[in-house]
Amino acid sequence: MSIQERKAREFNRRESEILNAALALFGRADWELVTVEEISRKAEVGKGTIYKHFESKDEIYARLALEFNRKLLAQIQQTNLLPVIARFREMTRVAWEAHLSSKELHRVVLYCGRAEFRRNLPARISEELKAVEAATNKAINSAIMQGVEEGLFPRKPLDMLMFGAQSAFWGAVQLIWSGYLNERDKARYCDEITNFILTGLIYQDRRL
Amino acid sequence: MSIQERKAREFNRRESEILNAALALFGRADWELVTVEEISRKAEVGKGTIYKHFESKDEIYARLALEFNRKLLAQIQQTNLLPVIARFREMTRVAWEAHLSSKELHRVVLYCGRAEFRRNLPARISEELKAVEAATNKAINSAIMQGVEEGLFPRKPLDMLMFGAQSAFWGAVQLIWSGYLNERDKARYCDEITNFILTGLIYQDRRL
DNA sequence: GTCGTATAATGACCGGTGGTCACTAATCAG
DNA sequence: CTGATTAGTGACCACCGGTCATTATACGAC
Secondary structure, eight states: HHHHHHHHHHHHHHHHHHHHHHHTTTTTTTGGGHHHHHHHTTSSSHHHHHHHHHSSSHHHHHHHHHHHHHHHHHHHHHTTTOOOOHHHHHHHHHHHHHHOOHHHHHHHHHHSSSSHHHHHSSSSHHHHHHHHHHHHHHHHHHHHHHHHTTSSSSOHHHHHHHHHHHHHHHHHHHHHHHOOOSSHHHHHHHHHHHHHHHHHHTTTTTTO | HHHHHHHHHHHHHHEEEEHHHHHHHSSTTTTGOOOOOHHHHHHSSSSHHHHOEEESSHHHHHHHHHHHHHHHHHHTTTTTTSOHHHHHHHHHHHHHHHHHHHHHHHHHHHHHHHHHHHHSSSSHHHHHHHHHHHHHHHHHHHHHHHHHHTTSSSSOHHEEEEEHHHHHHHHHHHHHHHOOSSSHHHHHHHHHHHHHHHHHHHHHTTTT
């Protein structure tokens, strides 16, 4: 049934168009006020059509975040052959680049990270998001275990080792985008936070 | 004019009642769905009364955040006589305690930190928030300068030194409340992040 | 061709929300 | 007593996310 296939293709294309239209609108300063009707106009479809493709406005956010996380995961997994310090630097650089290169996507990913958001998400999408996040954590865990085995990081529970590193990274990205910091030298901030994280991991159980 | 004073006192008391009612409702799991009318019912006033006291719903959030930040600032400023490491530990502990002891207030403070929120805030409140934040930053800066002068932290731009520390703290608090972590040992997480921050500050320019 | 079927697409419509405003009630100065 | 001021009020408005009856199109069966 080639015609049915074509129809399915067109259906999927329309879905992408809607997502792209939404993402484009989320570039606006008042992106949280973007309405479903605006998205439908930008995508050149009727408002009802949106709801043939997505259960809710929130699912649009979630699908965009999912796509972002999948791409990031693939990049992070590709660092697995590097020596441990270079691996951390590369993972941080890749994630930094991903979050800093698109204000729209960063906003959406952050928006979808909140517990209040996750609670009301359709189960299907929620599971997908959890799966990608679990895979990402596994990749980071693997890097940390590598560091522990090489004697670079102290031997202690993995979640505690992860905690500081993840905190610093997420906090840094958010500080950047929240506008308090100097826009000029984002690259330097990346270097700073990468060093900060590695330093924390390596020296955290030394006496102060 | 004792009677006018009494009236003013009652007006202020009503304002506090509204803020308390709002804060109580923000403890709900779906706190973002709390409506102005619900707040007015809880405070036992008419809905219109809310708008005699606050320009918008957002101003209610902002006023709660302001109160939180003021109390925190006062506590942070009281650490100024401690030796530098103890000072940092105490500052972190106090801020940690403030954020972790009330889910409602933490939510509100975070909600008010977003750039999108700040943009639409009435100028008066916005200035007040900025002032408190500036004072808080000044207090932290003073502690960091103390560390630099004692030769404990490396000599480099203050904002770069602050960056890692603030990132790690904010990221940690958010990770805790986002629900990914174990609720049991919040105290241990506090110790971890405090060490992580101090380690980062002290060793961040060592060779890795 | 033509009829019945399936389904993507649509926009008028609904319930609920933040915010407004004309009005009431209480108090005060003259 | 009278006019002015102001806290308090809730019916009302514009607008939003989401629904659903209807339309348009393409298909296979005959």
